[in-house]
Amino acid sequence: MEPFEIQILGCGSAKPSTRHNTSSQLVSLRSKLFMIDCGEGTQLQMARYHASYARLNHIFISHLHGDHCFGLIGLISTLGMLGCGHAHSLHIHALPELEMLLRPQIDFFCHEMPYEVVFHPFRADEAAVIYDDRSVTVQTVPLNHRIACCGFVFREKLGQRHIRRDMIDAYEIPISQMGLIKNGADFVTPDGDVIPNERLTTPPTLPRSYAYLCDTAPMTSVVPYIEGVDVLYHDATFASTESGRAQSTFHSTAAQAAEIAAAAGVGKLILGHFSSRYDDECPLLEEALAVFPHTVLAHEGMKIEVEGSS
Numbered sequence: 001m002e003p004f005e006i007q008i009l010g011c012g013s014a015k016p017s018t019r020h021n022t023s024s025q026l027v028s029l030r031s032k033l034f035m036i037d038c039g040e041g042t043q044l045q046m047a048r049y050h051a052s053y054a055r056l057n058h059i060f061i062s063h064l065h066g067d068h069c070f071g072l073i074g075l076i077s078t079l080g081m082l083g084c085g086h087a088h089s090l091h092i093h094a095l096p097e098l099e100m101l102l103r104p105q106i107d108f109f110c111h112e113m114p115y116e117v118v119f120h121p122f123r124a125d126e127a128a129v130i131y132d133d134r135s136v137t138v139q140t141v142p143l144n145h146r147i148a149c150c151g152f153v154f155r156e157k158l159g160q161r162h163i164r165r166d167m168i169d170a171y172e173i174p175i176s177q178m179g180l181i182k183n184g185a186d187f188v189t190p191d192g193d194v195i196p197n198e199r200l201t202t203p204p205t206l207p208r209s210y211a212y213l214c215d216t217a218p219m220t221s222v223v224p225y226i227e228g229v230d231v232l233y234h235d236a237t238f239a240s241t242e243s244g245r246a247q248s249t250f251h252s253t254a255a256q257a258a259e260i261a262a263a264a265g266v267g268k269l270i271l272g273h274f275s276s277r278y279d280d281e282c283p284l285l286e287e288a289l290a291v292f293p294h295t296v297l298a299h300e301g302m303k304i305e306v307e308g309s310s
């Protein structure tokens with residue numbers, strides 16, 4: 001199966017601390033590498049975990065609080081110095097104001113860039129597919145935060161059928177026919193016998209999906225957009241003892257994140273965006289586990305393989 005992996009670079013909220021970096025993560029899907037959010041210190045985290053700069057061509061920014069985007073100008077500058085993999089362009093998907101804020105800094109600090117920075121604005125008040133290639137789509141999901149904010153759902157597209165090794169040998173299927181058969185064609189033997197595709201292949205692997213919902217107060221309106229995703233990363237800034245604080249800052253408690261995960265029937269929940277008031281997030285995990293058993297705490301460097309439901 002082709003890789004579909006999430007790596008957490010930062011899962012703390014508000015400000016960097018010795019315990020957590022601010023928000024950023026990498027989504028590696030087939031041969032592509034995407035970044036979601038880019039808090040301060042993201043470059044150091046990439047170096048620490050040996051993340052590739054060369055494959056990084058698309059960055060998705062959920063909203064314009066500093067802990068989700070202060071790392072961008074530094075990363076853009078470094079990519080300019082490295083020059084690798086960016087002969088063409090770096091694409092940043094964000095709310096429209098980001099280009100207004102960042103373009104003067106790019107012009108000032110990065111004026112001899114070997115690649116172009118292309119901004120792709122999206123609206124925060126509607127769900128929309130904002131990225132689409134042959135293997136994946138990325139859809140925005142409007143969230144409920146102090147300022148305009150969107151989550152992202154990565155959905156793998158249905159792959160090709162798998163050719164059975166024993167059928168290749170049995171019918172001496174030439175390499176030139178493999179692509180057609182993977183796409184559903186029957187095979188015609190040199191004697192003119194038609195071998196139906198169902199006999200030659202097994203069904204494609206079920207597409208996998210990943211949802212990132214941060215920052216947000218709990219909102220059931222997201223459920224239809226994330227129904228059945230394999231992995232959900234959800235804002236869990238506070239424990240339930242701080243539910244008033246969660247409400248006033250438009251964040252979620254761990255238990256509320258678990259309620260959303262349960263309502264959407266996701267495969268696995270990752271709690272993140274922890275308040276720096278916690279030296280130990282185990283109480284957050286415990287309250288979430290009481291609601292939704294397939295829950296883990298995010299931590300820096302953590303890798304999560306997105307596995308399909310079957």
Ligand SMILES: [Zn+2]
Binds near residue numbers: 063065
């Ligand atoms: Zn925020």
